[in-house]
Amino acid sequence: MSTCAIIGAGVAGLAAARIVRQRMPEVVLTVYEKSRGLGGRVATRRRNGCVFDHGAQVIKAPDERTRQVLHHELADAALVEIPAPVWTFDAAGRLSVGDPALAERQWVYRDGIxxxxxRLAGDTAVVREVRIAALTRQGTRWALHDDAGTLVGEADAVLLTPPAPQTSAILAQSQFDPVLRERLITALAPAQYRRCISVALGYARRFDPPWYAAVNADRQHPIVWLGLEHRKDPTRAPADQSLLVAQLAPAASLAWWDMPLAELVAQLGPLVTALLADDPGALLWADRQGWRYALPDGAADAATLALARDHGLWFAGDFLTGVGRIHRAIASGEATGAALVAALGG
Ligand SMILES: Cc1cc2nc3c(=O)[nH]c(=O)nc-3n(C[C@H](O)[C@H](O)[C@H](O)COP(=O)(O)OP(=O)(O)OC[C@H]3O[C@@H](n4cnc5c(N)ncnc54)[C@H](O)[C@@H]3O)c2cc1C
Structure with missing residues (x-):
């Protein structure tokens, strides 16, 4: 009987796990996740009676396969199309309607992305709060170790899905053919990531402009995205309040990375209210999340990474696509999962 370990319970790892479980239920499959939650950057937080997505904001489903997964295989009444448009703004903070011809349909779960x-995980076995630090090749099998060097599992095949720099760090600590290891690390290097600080802001007044989010079109504003979470679903905030998520541009995220929350809010507040062109009332609370590895700027060398398959090492995630998109990460996970099943004889 084959055993398979997947490192990372983001959507790529969970989509791969789903394919393996569907096609080869006899495989002993374990997903290891360093955090408490499932979904990785597809993340939701609950605070002060509010619900907000502090990583990925919306799901786009431009291809048939994603639509099949979302609307049929994982059909869920909580999945809703966002009814309002995304507007744009420029460096001076001037809002405009944007080009409706470029508008894409966008989906989200009412109670959090x-x-x-x-849904992708289903009843897959996920071992949470275990950070895999290193792998060791032992004959034809792999041993997985945590930060303390403790053996946490063994597998015939290991699929790595953390963002490329984190995957690279695991490989650098691992013990196997040093020539292959260096080739894999080099192949991951082109997938560098932009940082992103995401700030949630709860305001004392409910306001409902014609847009649900605004995006900076000329990439010259410190804010790249300003979303109204209560437009995704009105119950995401108390009825008389507004809930905003502001995502900072890469340069601002880097410059303000270590800034205390109060100072960050003092910088951001005036920019946000200027964009709203409305009085959102008093700021009631704020929350922040720093994503060191938010969105990839380039793609890893997939052909070189595929050489490791003969050694039972597999890779999936948005670093293989070079574009930070949920549907692309799912597609990467599904494709790798299918190839892994074929290699295991399924
Ligand atoms: C702020 C922000 C906004 C975004 N907006 C959108 C959007 O609106 N629409 C969209 O389509 N995409 C968006 N994206 C991109 C999208 O979220 C990602 O492309 C996608 O979620 C990547 O999935 P993944 O499974 O490849 O990686 P991840 O989600 O990063 O999953 C990797 C998992 O591995 C775990 N992990 C890491 N290291 C270890 C370890 N050593 N041991 C065990 N586990 C480990 C991590 O905790 C994580 O759960 C956004 C991303 C960010 C950060």
Whole structure:
């Protein structure tokens, strides 16, 4: 009987796990996740009676396969199309309607985008709060070790899905053919990631402009995305309040990375209210999340990474696509999962 370990319970790892479980239920499959949650960057937080997505904001489904997964295989009444448009703004903070011809349909779960991770996982065995630090090749099998060097599992095949720099760090600590290891690390290097600080802001007044989010079109504003979470679903905030998520541009995220929350809010507040062109009332609370590895800027060398398959090492994630998109990460996970099943004889 084959055993398979997947490192990372983001959507790529969970989509791969789903394919393996569907096609080869006899495989002993374990997913290891360093955090408490499922979904990785597809993440939701609950605070002060509010629900907000502090990583990925919306799911796009431009291809038939993604639509099949979302609307049929994982059909869920909580999945809703966002009814309002995304507007744009420029460096001076001037809002405009944007080009409706470029508008894409966007989907989200009413009670938080992280529901996607839970739906993809189903009853897959996920060992949470275990960070895999290193792998060791032992004959034809792999041993998985945590930060303390403790053996946490063994597998015939290991699929790595953390963002490329984190995957690279695991390989650098691992013990196997040093020539192959260096080739894999080099192949991952082109997938560098932009940082992103995401700030949630709860305001004392409910306001409902004609847009649900605005995106900076000329990439010259410190804010790249300003979303109204209560437009995704009105119950995401108390009825008389507004709930915003502001995502900072890469340069601002880097410059303000270590800034205390109060100072960050003092910088951001005036920029946000200027964009709203409305009075959102008093700021009631704020929350922040720093994503060191938010969105990839380039793609890893997939052909070189595929050489490791003969050694039972597999890779999936948005670093293989070079574009930070949920549907692309799912597609990467599904494709790798299918190839892994074929290699295991399924
Ligand atoms: C702020 C932000 C906004 C975004 N907006 C959108 C959007 O609106 N629409 C969209 O389509 N995409 C968006 N994205 C991109 C999208 O979220 C990602 O492309 C996608 O979720 C990547 O999935 P993944 O499974 O490849 O990686 P991840 O989600 O990063 O999953 C990797 C998992 O591995 C775990 N892990 C890491 N190291 C270890 C270890 N050593 N041991 C065990 N586990 C480990 C991590 O905790 C994580 O759960 C956004 C991303 C960010 C950060």
């Amino acid at each position: 992280s529901r996607l991770g839970k």
